[in-house]
Amino acid sequence: MDVLFSNVKELVEVAEKEQQPISEIMIRQEMLLTRRSREDIVAQMENNLAVMESSVEEGLKGVHSSSGLTGGDAVLIQNYMKTGKSLSGELLLDAVSKAVATNEVNAAMGLICATPTAGAAGIVPGTLFAVKNKLNPTHEQMVNYLFTTGAFGFIVANNASISGAAGGCQAETGSAASMAAAAIVEMAGGTPQQSAEAFSIVMKNMLGLVCDPVAGLVEVPCVKRNAMGAAKALVGADMALAGVVSVIPTDEVIEAMHKIGQSMPSALRETAKGGLAATPTGKALEAKIFGKDKESRDTVTK
């Protein structure tokens, strides 16, 4: 079947040739691939946006997971931000806190929208609802933000991986942060090529990140990796908007991420056997939560 783009080079070329933003090219590709109407597609994305907004709101009220490993940090960061003493800036911390909020809701088995995965679900909404206060986008521009992140995620998913079990955390929070950077650039008025540069700049700084969740739970270090992912997305977008370019083209960066993922040992790909999961504290927490004998683990079903 004909597609408008299957890599970033094609995506940018089509956007430039048609003189349309990347979000519009994604909508057209979706219409082509699924034969659904534009109205249907946009309505579904509007629904996803509404879910993201309510996850952020819920997280900012303060939620805690049943394991007790995560929760409440979004509130801490918001409160600190409001003192006006923050060193990294209000917008950046706002994004960080909203990313954390979403992932705290996720860890508590709340309702979220995966972007591109649940473990990385904080970065796209976190950055969106923070940048919103600065750029005052229309509702349509906010929906388009999600289509732009989706366009880049679509390419990563098909040409590399968005699964921690297959490619480590670089495939999850790495992809999410890079996707968000690209969408921030579009919302701020940057070009499609600048979106691609922002994606590359961020992804290059996520390469090699392993998936090592303590006790196998999507909590430690996942929540904080979403926090830092949101921060990197904003900084990467600013760098690209400033005119900084990536020496390595985006598609080659994605290919590098894929190959690094393939060469990661399985202990570092969501098996909870290596990295932070295998630290003395990580193992002690696993024993405390599930009991020492893995075969007789009690299920956490709250």
Next chain:
Amino acid sequence: MKFRSVFEIIGPVMIGPSSSHTAGAARIGLVARDLFGRQPEWATIHLYGSFAETYKGHGTDVAIIGGLLGYDTFDERIRTAFEDAERLGMSFEFIAEVEEMDHPNTAKLVIGDKEGVMELIGISIGGGTMEVIELNGFPLRLSGHFPALLVVHDDRAGVIANVSNAIAAQDMNIAHMEVGRKEKGKMALMVIEVDQVVNDELIEELRALPNVTQVSTLAN
């Protein structure tokens, strides 16, 4: 292309905490239930790779049971799926296997009731997207991207023609079709992906065809 929609990237809307281990797992369960056509009375679930290592922390087990009860990825009842299964009379067992499969997130579901047994192998390939790679011993590739018809039939001449004629009579277009059999003259399986949603009338018609033993559908 494994991923064919932007909503596999921005989506699904789901109960946390893991798209591959919770949402993808729920979808494997849900597809198994759809193909079985009813709620099973019992289920034995074999988990492999990362699924076997981390299923409890990710709620993979409650998600698969939720799927078997008909709950979609965003259904908050997933959280209480174990209790619901007990109340609804479905017993279940999870077995964490050590054997390595091609894909790190693989589940084999053996489900059944007094009427029959079905065995399905599903893989969760990331972001909540899954594929069925084996059904009752037949290797296949079923992505759930399109509505699909699965027809179990005796391996006899004319069955395929009858089925495709019935589909054509509904003015329905076949997007992709695969036919497999285990042994000449024995049981065979047709997997037909179509462009439109399959209606009940067609299903009844197919069930009435000679040598057709079972018809299941999968909504998009």
